[in-house]
Amino acid sequence: MQPLRATRATASDPHAGTPPRRDPAPSRLSYRFHRLWLTPLYRSLLRVGIPTFLILTAAGWYFANPTNRFAIAEKAAEIRRSIETRPEFMVKLMAIEGATPVVDAAIRELLPVEFPVSSFDLDLAAMQAEVAALDVIRSVDIHIRPGGVMQINVVERVPALVWRARDRLELIDATGHRVATVTDRVARPDLPLVAGQGANLRSAEALSLIRAAEPLGARLRGLVRVGERRWDMILDRGQAILLPETNPVSALDQVLALDQAQDLLARDITHIDMRNPGRPTLRLAEPAVAELRRIRSLTLE
């Protein structure tokens, strides 16, 4: 319950006997300043405009001096360099995988990198493009392995054919892409030989023909692309099988079947013309023609 009597004022009342308080009224100046401060324009000017202006002016004055600009660029470059050359980012050696010693040496010669080097200074994409430009390389993948190793994974092209071009002898892979140049056919006796202009463009067909000519064994000498249009299969003893433009493999199968049945290729024949598969034509050797004429001229007496 509230007491009925009000609390008594005592002699120690703070209002009694204290010196007169300072005048609470603001001075004319502070009053005006307060009003100015409450004006939105001045307020935004003071809080945003002037600091921005001061900062921009100071920055502009500082950068107007070329020495300062140079010093800042220098400092930035120095900091950048110090970070780049930290041991975590250094590449110490190059490791090439999947390459034969010759290709390995070629790649090393192609990429003259002075180790150790910072990984920031290595342009991996350009190096990859450079290595991939080599004919012998089918695919290449360059990356920096943890531990500061530049790893180059290489897949080499596998030569599938020896192509005798107009004036040189080249190895090509199954897709017809050049792999390397050889000086001599004897360097790769294990690979079949193709010849003629445009032979490399149809290397898949050539390979399938060579697979189909398996029964001929060592008699097969090679394939000749004729007029960039069709294949001739060259056998030893100067024999040749002239294959059609379309479906050469079935035409060859036909010839092999004939050979199996009638021992065709063992005979004295120079050319088996399958250019029109519906009408195989044989060209006999000169003695055989004479013999045939002789036999035909024989009459039963």
Next chain:
Amino acid sequence: MTELYQQQRAMRAMRRAAMQRGVIAVLDIGTAKIGCLVLRFDGPETFRSVDGVGSLAGQSAFRVIGAATTRSRGVRFGEIDAMQETERAIRTAVQGAQKMANTRVDHVIATFSGASPRSYGLAGSIDLAGGAVRDDDIARVLAACELPPIGEGREVLHAQPVNFALDHRSGLSDPRGQIGNRLSVDMHVLTVDANVVRNVLYCINRCDLELAGIASSAYAAGISALVEDEQELGAACIDMGGGSTGLSIFIKKHMIYADSVRLGGDHVTSDISKGLQVPWATAERIKTFYGGVYATGMDDRERIEIGGDSGDWEKDRRTVSRSELIGIMRPRVEEILEEVRDRLDAAGFEHLPSQQIVLTGGASQIPGLDGLAPKILGQQVRIGRPLRVQGLPQAATGAAFASAVGLCLFAAHPQDEWWDFDIPADSYPARSLRWAVKWFKDNW
């Protein structure tokens, strides 16, 4: 008269400009305190969604966003006495209110209670030329009122048309568009000392503020403390301030009489100070803590320590019983109320249909006044507090803020005054041309 007319029109234009900007301050320059409220006008119904209930007496269009009050200095009897001191007090109040509102105010509507207001009832009438009453007819009839000699050095503070009559029909509030032959008007004019107004103007200008309106505090207290039916049926508002007691009589929502008694709460304090031989501040504190006008038996036993710092033990240990304090206060309060009674009698208050009297202002908070006042003023007396307005701090809702709150309402919806209508002399050529046309019509 024309100079004043121009001045008042300029103030009205200033008020409109302030409304456009949305912020206006009201300043109550009283003898005991100076209060400043900052109002923000955001158009009607901005702060509250419309829910079918209309705006609260039209005052929801504004909101009080800053309020500050400070002890008044340099003001006596509601008039500025020491200009520099008052200017400082105004600065304190305005700065405090601005700080609370966090905005800058440039326009201020001021009120003061002193300057010995005097009421005049004016009547004027004109013959209507064209039948229907139009705007310039209103202006003409207002101009037709003969102003009595108001005395040297006095100025018109309010000039409000309170009643229009058209032929035999009286009690019209807005006769525009009605048909009649003779239009007459009753106007209430309140005049004050010109010097007081000039001092207020000077003080406010010294504070870098523009005066956007000026009102009598009795009028402002009346519009905030009287409820609507009291204003309609007839009531008197008695604003008991520190240095002067203002009274205003309302009927039909118009003020028809205002006066002020140059006695107030400060006289009670000064009586206590003299009677008990204590400093003014102590007397004021004793009055507000222990004051009253009815002594009971218990008050004889309640001793109040007066204190003092003279160093004389006997003097500093004095006590006084509450009965003695009441014995000092009561005659002065009675004197004030009797003085008010005299003024009301002089104004013919007893002829009003309803004789409600509302006591407000800081001095009306004396305990027991609601028992004492009916003995002097009549039976229908109540203690009034100002209307609640939006955003008003709790500390500023007391009876002492009646005129400040009334001024807020005045700022939002000012009563039409004489200077709100155009000077009829401007439209004189147009009128003669119309007469010529009429003459042609009648004769051809």
